Amino acid sequence: xxxxxxxxxxxxxxxxxxxxxxxxxxxxxxxxxxxxxxxxxxxxxxxxxxxxxxxxxxxxxxxxxxxxxxxxxxxxxxxxxxxxxxxxxxxxxxxxxxxxxxxxxxxxxxxxxxxxxxxxxxxxxxxxxxxxxxxxxxxxxxxxxxxxxxxxxxxxxxxxxxxxxxxxxxxxxxxxxxxxxxxxxxxxxxxxxxxxxxxxxxxxxxxxxxxxxxxxxxxxxxxxxxxxxxxxxxxxxxxxxxxxxxxxxxxxxxxxxxxxxxxxxxxxxxxxxxxxxxxxxxxxxxxxxxxxxxxxxxxxxxxxxxxxxxxxxxxxxxxxxxxxxxxxxxxxxxxxxxxxxxxxxxxxxxxxxxxxxxxxxxxxxxxxxxxxxxxxxxxxxxxxxxxxxxxxxxxxxxxxxxxxxxxxxxxxxxxxxxxxxxxxxxxxxxxxxxxxxxxxxxxxxxxxxxxxxxxxxxxxxxxxxxxxxxxxxxxxxxxxxxxxxxxxxxxxxxxxxxxxxxxxxxxxxxxxxxxxxxxxxxxxxxxxxxxxxxxxxxxxxxxxxxxxxxxxxxxxxxxxxxxxxxxxxxxxxxxxxxxxxxx
Numbered sequence: 001x002x003x004x005x006x007x008x009x010x011x012x013x014x015x016x017x018x019x020x021x022x023x024x025x026x027x028x029x030x031x032x033x034x035x036x037x038x039x040x041x042x043x044x045x046x047x048x049x050x051x052x053x054x055x056x057x058x059x060x061x062x063x064x065x066x067x068x069x070x071x072x073x074x075x076x077x078x079x080x081x082x083x084x085x086x087x088x089x090x091x092x093x094x095x096x097x098x099x100x101x102x103x104x105x106x107x108x109x110x111x112x113x114x115x116x117x118x119x120x121x122x123x124x125x126x127x128x129x130x131x132x133x134x135x136x137x138x139x140x141x142x143x144x145x146x147x148x149x150x151x152x153x154x155x156x157x158x159x160x161x162x163x164x165x166x167x168x169x170x171x172x173x174x175x176x177x178x179x180x181x182x183x184x185x186x187x188x189x190x191x192x193x194x195x196x197x198x199x200x201x202x203x204x205x206x207x208x209x210x211x212x213x214x215x216x217x218x219x220x221x222x223x224x225x226x227x228x229x230x231x232x233x234x235x236x237x238x239x240x241x242x243x244x245x246x247x248x249x250x251x252x253x254x255x256x257x258x259x260x261x262x263x264x265x266x267x268x269x270x271x272x273x274x275x276x277x278x279x280x281x282x283x284x285x286x287x288x289x290x291x292x293x294x295x296x297x298x299x300x301x302x303x304x305x306x307x308x309x310x311x312x313x314x315x316x317x318x319x320x321x322x323x324x325x326x327x328x329x330x331x332x333x334x335x336x337x338x339x340x341x342x343x344x345x346x347x348x349x350x351x352x353x354x355x356x357x358x359x360x361x362x363x364x365x366x367x368x369x370x371x372x373x374x375x376x377x378x379x380x381x382x383x384x385x386x387x388x389x390x391x392x393x394x395x396x397x398x399x400x401x402x403x404x405x406x407x408x409x410x411x412x413x414x415x416x417x418x419x420x421x422x423x424x425x426x427x428x429x430x431x432x433x434x435x436x437x438x439x440x441x442x443x444x445x446x447x448x449x450x451x452x453x454x455x456x457x458x459x460x461x462x463x464x465x466x467x468x469x470x471x472x473x474x475x476x477x478x479x480x481x482x483x484x485x486x487x488x489x490x491x492x493x494x495x496x497x498x499x500x501x502x503x504x505x506x507x508x509x510x511x512x513x514x515x516x517x518x519x520x521x522x523x524x525x526x527x528x529x530x531x532x533x534x535x536x537x538x539x540x541x542x543x544x545x546x547x548x549x550x551x552x553x554x555x556x557x558x559x560x561x562x563x564x565x566x567x568x569x570x571x572x573x574x575x576x577x578x579x580x581x582x583x
Contacts, residue, residue, distance in 0.1 A: 030080070030112070032241055032281060034195045042200060042281055043112045043170065046081040048073070049101040053119035055088050057139050065118040068177065068223045072116050075227055079285060081114070090139040091153035098155070098163055106167030112280060113169045118223070121178030122154065123212040131212060133157040133180030164204040164270060172204045173244045173280040177222050179210035179263070193245070193279075194237055201278035204270035205244040207251060210263040222265065225254045232286030232561070240287045244280035245269075286561055311370050318363055322399075325356055329406060336413060346414060353406075360399070367392070382516070383482075478520045480550040481543070485515040485531050487557045492517045493530040515555075524549070531555040 030043045052069025054062045066087050073085045084105070086097045098115075106113045120136040122143055134154040141149035157180075164172055209222035226247075228234075234242045234250035248267025255265050269276040332349060335341075341349065371388065483492050493509035509530050512519065524547045532538040536557040545551050 030281075030283065032195055032283070034197075034239070038197065040195065040197060040200055044108070044110045046076075046079070046112050046114070047105045047169075048076050048081045048083045048114040048116065049086065049097060049105065050076070050083055050116045051086045051089065051094065051097065051118065053088050053136070053138055055138060056120065056136070058141050058145075059120050059136060062119060064219055065177075068118045068220055069116070071227065072118075072223065075230055076114070079230065079283065079288065088138050091137040091155075094135075094137040094155065102163050102166050106169045106172070109168050109170055111169040112171040112173075113167060114280075115172075115174040116177070117175070118177040118220070121176065121180035121208075122150075123180040131180075133208075133212075135160075135176065135178060135180075160206075161270065164275075165272075170200070170202050171244075171278060171280045173247075174204075174206050175226065176206075176208040177220055178208065179214045180208065180212055193243075194239055195241055195243065195279075195281065198277060199243065199279045199281060202275050203244070203278035203280060204272070204275045205248070205268070205280055206270070207244075207248050207265060207267040209255070209265055211266065214263055221255050221258050221263065222251065225251050225258065229254075230282060230284055232284040234282075235284060235286070240284075242282040242284050247280075247282070289561075307373075311373070314370055315367065318367055321363060322360070325360065326402070329353075329356065333406065333409065336410075346410075349410070357403075364396075383518070478550070479522060479524055479545060479548055480518065480520045481522045481527075481545060482550070482552045483515060483517045483529060483531065483555065484553070485533075485555045485557060487515065487533045487536055489514040490531050490533040490536070490555075490557060493532070494522070495528055529553060529555070531557060533557060535560060 030046065032040050032042055034040060050069050050073040052066040054064070054066040056062070069085060069087065073083045076083050084097070084101075086093070089097060101113065101115065105111075117135055122134045122136055124132045124134065124143060126132055134150075134156050137153055137155070140153035143150040143154075160174065164174070209220070229242065229247055229250045232242075234247045236246045236250060245267075248265070252265045252267060255263050332352065336345070336349065339345075371392065481494075491514055492512050494512045495510055496508040497510055499508045515531065522545065524545050526542065526544050529541045529543060530538060531541075536559055539555050539557060541553060541555060543551055543553060
């Protein structure tokens with residue numbers, strides 16, 4: 001009885017480990033946006049089987065086929081594919097890998113499956129003069145020397161077509177870095193088109209490196225062009241995505257050109273009305289990198305907004321501290337009037353005032369530091385920074401005025417409390433004796449010198465009222481447009497004018513200045529804003545401005561990326577035919 005219970009516990013534990021590992025792949029999803037702005041859900045995931053064969057037993061070796069397969073697998077992984085790499089398989093191993101692609105990898109309908117083969121290819125002429133193409137595993141005999149063994153080991157394009165039909169996944173693309181012929185490739189070429197909802201329909205597409213009897217070089221040009229195309233070179237429609245039809249046309253044009261017409265890649269869709277409507281879709285590296293940059297800018301913007309909120313909270317706390325300091329100082333002054341402090345109490349008060357002054361200076365330095373950080377992060381918002389500086393200056397002047405009035409009041413009180421012998425020598429006239437002082441106070445007549453002004457209830461009320469910071473009146477509402485950009489001195493154009501039919505389209509734009517740009521001479525309504533700088537992709541924005549509204553437009557420009565595929569130049573090619581016969 002213990003064994004079944006132990007087995008159930010182990011099964012539950014195993015399932016708990018497997019489910020979290022598989023959920024992210026299932027929920028990740030590949031979505032694209034068409035030129036019309038339609039959001040299309042293509043697949044849940046990309047999967048690929050990549051095969052490379054260099055070491056043949058009865059065929060000439062292909063030195064670079066394995067390295068080509070590794071390079072293709074690495075690029076596909078970088079683009080988000082889950083890749084299985086099979087190197088130098090014999091007939092049994094190759095057929096097993098293809099069957100696993102068919103019945104495991106290809107059983108999820110909402111998935112894209114890619115098959116890439118680099119190795120020898122062969123073409124056989126049938127009795128009806130039709131051509132049949134084959135891919136050659138490691139242990140396959142040569143057709144002319146051992147036809148029976150060849151038929152046992154080689155995998156025909158008819159079998160490949162059958163595999164395509166047995167795969168349940170929505171989109172299947174097969175690429176063969178080999179040269180052979182066959183009815184599978186005698187198809188009508190698909191013309192590249194923009195991605196639409198039709199692109200999501202099922203499809204089976206094929207691309208081969210050359211025709212029958214064409215020799216593929218050791219360093220494969222087909223592989224090099226394929227990798228360059230994946231970076232963005234094959235985006236013929238310029239929509240930010242690459243379809244299987246675009247990749248086929250790109251390889252056909254470029255491989256023919258770079259091999260000086262020694263290779264003619266073939267491509268097309270299966271001749272089946274149920275499987276030739278859609279199109280395999282890649283998200284190229286160029287688009288992935290652009291998305292990554294945009295996500296980084298959004299994250300930076302969110303961080304900046306968070307920092308601004310923190311700064312505002314800190315400034316609010318600083319203002320609270322200043323108000324508390326004012327209340328504390330007022331309480332001290334009232335206590336002095338009521339208790340008639342002695343000289344020692346006066347010195348203690350002066351020490352407290354000095355301590356408060358140091359604390360105020362510390363707070364002011366902290367406020368200065370925070371304001372400088374705020375100004376650095378929002379350098380393009382000059383008007384806002386100016387308003388903050390004016391408020392800060394007004395607050396400093398008010399604090400200075402309050403400090404002077406407090407010192408003045410303290411000196412007045414000290415003059416009344418200090419005996420004549422202890423008073424400063426700067427007093428021009430001798431002060432009256434205590435009895436005379438009492439009489440003067442009772443009569444309400446006081447000397448007019450600065451140190452002898454009495455502190456009355458009315459004066460205290462006036463001093464308390466003067467501590468309030470005056471309210472800053474808002475500026476008059478104006479219709480204002482502010483344009484900023486991550487590229488300083490980028491050119492700003494607002495709206496277009498009518499130009500001659502023979503003029504350049506760029507001459508229609510009305511140049512207004514460079515970023516950062518601000519204008520109040522703009523009429524309410526709809527306006528087109530163009531931001532452009534050499535070496536960057538231009539951006540055109542539409543804004544609606546209401547009367548008296550201030551619109552701030554922050555435009556991010558992206559550098560123009562090269563599509564030459566520099567990292568793909570150099571050695572390490574390979575894959576595909578060789579000097580062997582039938583290649």
